Each structure stands twice: as C-alpha cells, then as structure tokens.
Amino acid sequence: MALKIEQGNDVTIIHIQNDSVDAVSAREIAAVNEQMQSNTILDFGSVLFINSAGISALLKLVIEARKRGRKLYAVNVTAHHRKVFEMVDMLRYMPIAKMEDLLPLIKA
Amino acid sequence: MATKQAPEFNDIEINIPSDLVFERVVRESAVVVAKHLGFTEERVADLQLAVSEAVTNAIEHGNNCDVSIKVGVKFFISSDKLAVQVSDKGKWEQGQAALDGTPLELDMEDRLEHDLTRGMGMFLIQRLVDNVELRSGDEGTEFTMWFNIERGPNNISNVNIAMQSSDFLQS
Numbered sequence: 120m121a122l123k124i125e126q127g128n129d130v131t132i133i134h135i136q137n138d139s140v141d142a143v144s145a146r147e148i149a150a151v152n153e154q155m156q157s158n159t160i161l162d163f164g165s166v167l168f169i170n171s172a173g174i175s176a177l178l179k180l181v182i183e184a185r186k187r188g189r190k191l192y193a194v195n196v197t198a199h200h201r202k203v204f205e206m207v208d209m210l211r212y213m214p215i216a217k218m219e220d221l222l223p224l225i226k227a
Numbered sequence: 228m229a230t231k232q233a234p235e236f237n238d239i240e241i242n243i244p245s246d247l248v249f250e251r252v253v254r255e256s257a258v259v260v261a262k263h264l265g266f267t268e269e270r271v272a273d274l275q276l277a278v279s280e281a282v283t284n285a286i287e288h289g290n291n292c293d294v295s296i297k298v299g300v301k302f303f304i305s306s307d308k309l310a311v312q313v314s315d316k317g318k319w320e321q322g323q324a325a326l327d328g329t330p331l332e333l334d335m336e337d338r339l340e341h342d343l344t345r346g347m348g349m350f351l352i353q354r355l356v357d358n359v360e361l362r363s364g365d366e367g368t369e370f371t372m373w374f375n376i377e378r379g380p381n382n383i384s385n386v387n388i389a390m391q392s393s394d395f396l397q398s
Contacts, residue, residue, distance in 0.1 A: 142247040142283060168254070170279045171347040172247075182339055199272040206354055207347055208335035 122147060124154055130224050131155055134162040140173030148176035152183040157190065158224045161213070164195035174207055181212045192216045239302040245290035245315070247283065253300050254279040257311065260302050264309060264376055273355040274311070274374055280348035281313040281370050289315025289368055305376075312371040319363040322370075326361055329353050 121136035243249040257278040261271040290296040299314035358373040
C-alpha cells in the first residue's frame, strides 16, 4: 500500500494512497505510529473502502497517540466511512476535520 | 419475430481460497450485484462492508486461512430481498451466543484501555444488515445476511429476476 508522509513542524500528514484500508493493508497503516508527531493528520481522500481490520489498524494509532499525548485527525472522509467511524465510536479519538481548519497546525 | 426473453436467474455463487487477498474478489462482486439490483449508494456500501466482514471471518476463523479450503459465497436474489450466504468448514460452537451477545454499542474507551483492537466484525454486520442467520455444525458453518431491496431514486434494475424464489429466501 502507498503511504505518502509529510513531516512538518510538529505535525505529520499521512496520505493514504491505497483505495482500501483492510486486512491486507492494515500492517502498513499500523507501522506509521513511529512517524506520528504531536499532531497527526490522516488523509482518507483516496480511500474507497475500510473494514474492521482497517479500523483495527487505525485503533492502534489511536492507542499510541493517547499514550504519548498526541492528537490524531481524519480528513477527506466519505459519508459512509464517517457513519462507520461513528458506529464504532472512533470520532471521539480521531475527529474528522477539514484540512483548511487544520492549516494553523500545519503552518505553525 | 418473437422477442428473445433475457435469461432469468436468482443466484450467483463464488468460491475463493481462504486467503485474505481474495476477500476483495467477493466484496467487489457484492458491489456489482447490489448495483444491478438498484441499491442506493449508501446501501451498496453497507452491503460491501458486511460481506467483507463475513468473508474475513470465514477465512480467518472458519478455515484458519488454509488456502486449500474454499470459502463459498452465494447471492440469492428475489424481487424484494437479497440474501448473502457465506460458508466455511469450521464449526462455530459459540456462534449463536456471539450473535445474541453482540452489544448494541461499542465501548471504545474500554477497548482502548485494554488494547482491544479487533473483534468488531460481527458488531458491524448486525448494524448494517436487515437480518442474519447462523447454522453451524460438524459439516461447517453457513452465515447468511439479508438485505431488503430498496431501490434508489432511478429504480432501475438490470437484472431479470426469476420470480420463483427458493425456500431459502423466506426469512
């Protein structure tokens, strides 16, 4: 799976460039926790499908972020994925934002 | 000249090796079936995810990722329902209890506290489908999900469905 990672000043942007976040791509997703900074933005703009295996990988990032006092955001999430994230109560820990609203973090 | 009637069918069958790579074959096929039946975009996505979860369970837990064993998937179609049956060779002794005990909500805080990142598949399935049925024994497990066919605004279906539905669809 392709991940494009941008590192800024205390902010990491992870563009998930694969169209599926599932069991096959989960390992690569979970491995990015080493590259997270105080603020990490996950860009789901290219993602068409997420299942529970993918959610599990995202949860590992959430757990790691919590342990280290870091914030995690999701951008460019489809309506269906928002619904799924709400079902599993993920949005409390990885809120959905608009990229333009996170610009102050990126430009800091 | 008499018009040739389009062939009728009411079931589609797919068999895949028990490797997670092939789960995608089934979920993409589910999308094709749902779109042909005129499902809304939202409902197509629901079906795709539910089928993915069921097939993943069959691969991982039913067949223990043994590629020499197939997962069987059947789509049974009637005028008002789609049934998707996923079969594996495992025996799920606690399956019905697991179905009955699926919580209405996930306690994500508890999961995070205890590093419980897995086990959401059945929860998602039950939230996404209209009905489920589990049959499991020494011969294997059949897990069936029902989706009521509620066509989208265009109400167009490309499928000429045989109106004689099998007993299977009488749920």
